[in-house]
Amino acid sequence: MENGSSILYQIKFRKVLFYFLIPILLYLFIVILPLCTAFYYSLNMTTNFTLVWNGLDNYVKILSDDIFWLSLKNNIFIMIFAIITQLVPAFIIMVMISTGYVFKSKFVQSVFFFPCVISAIVVSYLWQIMYDNQTGVFNTLLRLVGLESLQQNWLADPKIVMTSICIPLAWQFIGYYLVILLSGMSAIDKEILEVAEIDGATGLKKSVYIILPLMKNTISVVMLLSVTGSIKIFDQVFAMTGGGPGYASNVLGMYSYIVSFKQANYGYGSAISISMLIISLLLIGVMSLIKKAVSRND
Amino acid sequence: MKNLKLTAGLLALVLAGTMTLSSCGGNSNAAGSAGGDNENNGGEKVKLTFACTWVEEEMRDQTYPLDIVNKYAQDNNIELSIDPYNSSDYQNTVFKTMAAAKNLPEIFLINSMDMKSSVKGGLLYDLTSYLDEDTAWADSFLPGLFVETTFDDKIYGVPYQFITNECVYFNKNILSELGYETVPAEWAEFLELCEKAKNAGYIPIALGDKDGWPLYSNLAEILCEYLCGPEWVAAIGGYTDQASYDDPKFISVLTTIKDLNDKGYFNEDMVSIDNNTQDKAYFYNEKAAMILGGSYTLTGLVTDCPEELIPSLGVAPTPRPAGAIDSVKAGIFTGGSGWEVAVNAENTQKQADAAVGIAKAMTGQEYARNDVEVGRIPVIKMENVGEYDASKIPVLQDDMNKLISQAPSMTLMNQQQSGAAMSEILYKKLQEIIIGQTTPEQAAKDIQAVYEEECKTMQ
Numbered sequence: 001m002e003n004g005s006s007i008l009y010q011i012k013f014r015k016v017l018f019y020f021l022i023p024i025l026l027y028l029f030i031v032i033l034p035l036c037t038a039f040y041y042s043l044n045m046t047t048n049f050t051l052v053w054n055g056l057d058n059y060v061k062i063l064s065d066d067i068f069w070l071s072l073k074n075n076i077f078i079m080i081f082a083i084i085t086q087l088v089p090a091f092i093i094m095v096m097i098s099t100g101y102v103f104k105s106k107f108v109q110s111v112f113f114f115p116c117v118i119s120a121i122v123v124s125y126l127w128q129i130m131y132d133n134q135t136g137v138f139n140t141l142l143r144l145v146g147l148e149s150l151q152q153n154w155l156a157d158p159k160i161v162m163t164s165i166c167i168p169l170a171w172q173f174i175g176y177y178l179v180i181l182l183s184g185m186s187a188i189d190k191e192i193l194e195v196a197e198i199d200g201a202t203g204l205k206k207s208v209y210i211i212l213p214l215m216k217n218t219i220s221v222v223m224l225l226s227v228t229g230s231i232k233i234f235d236q237v238f239a240m241t242g243g244g245p246g247y248a249s250n251v252l253g254m255y256s257y258i259v260s261f262k263q264a265n266y267g268y269g270s271a272i273s274i275s276m277l278i279i280s281l282l283l284i285g286v287m288s289l290i291k292k293a294v295s296r297n298d
Numbered sequence: 299m300k301n302l303k304l305t306a307g308l309l310a311l312v313l314a315g316t317m318t319l320s321s322c323g324g325n326s327n328a329a330g331s332a333g334g335d336n337e338n339n340g341g342e343k344v345k346l347t348f349a350c351t352w353v354e355e356e357m358r359d360q361t362y363p364l365d366i367v368n369k370y371a372q373d374n375n376i377e378l379s380i381d382p383y384n385s386s387d388y389q390n391t392v393f394k395t396m397a398a399a400k401n402l403p404e405i406f407l408i409n410s411m412d413m414k415s416s417v418k419g420g421l422l423y424d425l426t427s428y429l430d431e432d433t434a435w436a437d438s439f440l441p442g443l444f445v446e447t448t449f450d451d452k453i454y455g456v457p458y459q460f461i462t463n464e465c466v467y468f469n470k471n472i473l474s475e476l477g478y479e480t481v482p483a484e485w486a487e488f489l490e491l492c493e494k495a496k497n498a499g500y501i502p503i504a505l506g507d508k509d510g511w512p513l514y515s516n517l518a519e520i521l522c523e524y525l526c527g528p529e530w531v532a533a534i535g536g537y538t539d540q541a542s543y544d545d546p547k548f549i550s551v552l553t554t555i556k557d558l559n560d561k562g563y564f565n566e567d568m569v570s571i572d573n574n575t576q577d578k579a580y581f582y583n584e585k586a587a588m589i590l591g592g593s594y595t596l597t598g599l600v601t602d603c604p605e606e607l608i609p610s611l612g613v614a615p616t617p618r619p620a621g622a623i624d625s626v627k628a629g630i631f632t633g634g635s636g637w638e639v640a641v642n643a644e645n646t647q648k649q650a651d652a653a654v655g656i657a658k659a660m661t662g663q664e665y666a667r668n669d670v671e672v673g674r675i676p677v678i679k680m681e682n683v684g685e686y687d688a689s690k691i692p693v694l695q696d697d698m699n700k701l702i703s704q705a706p707s708m709t710l711m712n713q714q715q716s717g718a719a720m721s722e723i724l725y726k727k728l729q730e731i732i733i734g735q736t737t738p739e740q741a742a743k744d745i746q747a748v749y750e751e752e753c754k755t756m757q
């Protein structure tokens with residue numbers, strides 16, 4: 001009887017597997033094939049729109065490419081900024097919503113989520129207008145209140161251009177992480193929170209000692225999304241600064257675009273893209289190790 | 299169970315269909331590059347796809363390029379399919395992607411910066427015989443225009459427009475207020491004008507350099523002519539080792555621009571605003587005394603200018619900088635085509651003939667007449683243009699034409715001889731100098747390093 005049901009299971013499984021073949025092929029075609037093509041290109045030099053094999057030379061070139069490392073530095077800046085300005089506020093708002101202290105209204109929750117449904121390009125161009133030196137909202141307000149000395153060249157000053165780019169990122173994606181955290185929060189048994197409140201853990205103590213540990217997995221997911229999103233960022237930089245002034249706001253995605261298209265060097269541009277993938281995988285690996293270490297301590 | 303199988307089967311079919319459709323998607327018009335694939339084997343109509351930057355919505359009422367080529371195609375049994383792209387997208391991504399994929403259409407516009415790479419990549423049809431056979435057509439062009447499209451004595455492109463890159467548009471009222479009738483021809487006096495404008499609360503020179511090319515094209519290039527000399531310009535564009543970017547003369551070009559910036563003569567946000575509308579805003583609001591541009595700036599400047607400001611618009615050549623080479627006199631321009639019509643190397647004879655016919659239509663009398671009437675400089679000599687409606691010519695065009703005709707010399711825009719990689723590094727390093735992240739000496743070194751790499755493949 002057991003053997004019979006096992007055989008039946010295998011037959012059914014094979015049938016189901018057949019139907020999964022199509023999505024698997026789709027995945028191979030859309031994700032894996034372009035990746036392999038990019039890796040092949042990265043082993044070539046592009047000369048006069050023609051690929052010429054040069055092995056790992058492009059990757060060796062990356063090691064001494066100052067612009068690559070500057071771009072990576074900017075990506076890391078975005079990553080840290082995103083964690084501080086997206087995840088932390090998202091967590092705080094999530095706690096406020098789920099504990100019912102404030103933002104109980106569904107409308108208010110929708111307002112937080114609304115920015116992330118707007119196209120990144122549209123958001124970027126809107127903020128570019130707001131940052132305008134003459135007519136932008138920020139400098140105009142500063143002039144109106146008599147604080148002309150605090151006016152900035154928001155997108156022209158290399159010292160603050162990265163912060164200027166990160167602010168709309170924070171504005172746009174707080175809601176996205178908030179939704180994920182809320183769904184994670186909904187999986188926590190309400191009785192645990194009630195018991196914690198009875199025991200006197202309220203407010204900050206409940207958030208830090210009860211909610212945060214219970215949401216470890218969800219938080220690691222949002223951190224992963226934030227980190228990988230920061231490495232592959234492109235739209236906002238393209239729209240607001242184009243990587244400028246100079247290379248001050250250049251990021252890896254933008255650099256890959258400039259090299260591949262503006263310089264028509266697909267080989268080296270692909271090498272930069274593959275390097276982005278490697279860096280993302282390394283960061284994910286590091287985060288996994290940290291998560292395991294934290295779990296072990298628990 | 300049966301229903302589940304049916305549902306799963308249908309879903310699988312839908313997915314398979316989606317995958318098939320997505321792989322076959324894309325513009326079928328842009329796929330015709332292989333030999334006779336697009337030719338009607340019946341032998342009558344020739345099918346051509348033309349990739350261009352003529353987006354009808356952006357052309358306003360200046361759709362004559364499209365009208366003329368469509369009419370030519372209709373009259374000459376050509377089935378022409380126009381593939382329009384935004385100019386910036388086309389130059390930065392579309393053309394290069396098509397070229398890399400060896401998937402260019404039968405006829406297309408090409409930027410001069412991509413000419414050399416395309417010729418060396420074997421992508422362009424040799425058009426020399428067409429010009430040799432039709433001498434009347436060849437002789438109708440302004441002298442020297444084919445320099446940008448000629449390699450090893452073979453011609454690979456037909457210029458269809460003529461632009462000059464450097465001039466200074468100014469507000470006559472503001473200059474008059476400061477005691478000037480026009481922009482001074484020599485640098486010392488020009489700097490005095492800038493200082494007076496700054497002290498009077500104006501921005502001396504407005505420019506939007508977010509894209510990088512305006513500062514180089516509208517200023518650095520002409521300074522190269524003055525300070526480095528035409529021989530240096532020609533040598534550097536030929537990727538020879540007879541000129542280098544770490545030459546003190548080129549460093550003086552970068553230093554001159556840095557000096558203007560350090561003195562506060564540019565708008566503070568120059569590197570973050572574009573040169574389409576944002577820099578013009580300073581000019582239209584009469585906050586800026588001058589704005590840099592080329593001959594191509596004129597039409598848009600006049601069209602978008604507030605009506606009350608139009609009478610006070612003026613144009614002058616870029617001033618001659620201190621330290622300029624003696625033989626290079628004040629008032630010169632650099633000019634050239636910038637964009638050409640090219641034909642796919644894989645075309646059949648019939649397709650090439652038809653494509654050249656379209657190129658002739660774009661460089662003919664009717665096209666030139668329209669150019670003149672909208673304020674553009676035609677590629678053919680004025681005596682070949684014939685009659686045109688002078689009342690349609692925009693304000694300032696006569697002034698511009700006079701300046702060009704009185705120019706002591708007109709040399710080829712040197713950036714057109716550079717490849718895309720060189721142009722990119724030149725633009726970026728200039729921006730870095732403006733924001734204080736590098737010095738002219740270091741920038742010159744960095745540019746030279748890229749140039750030496752490019753020389754290995756571009757010679």
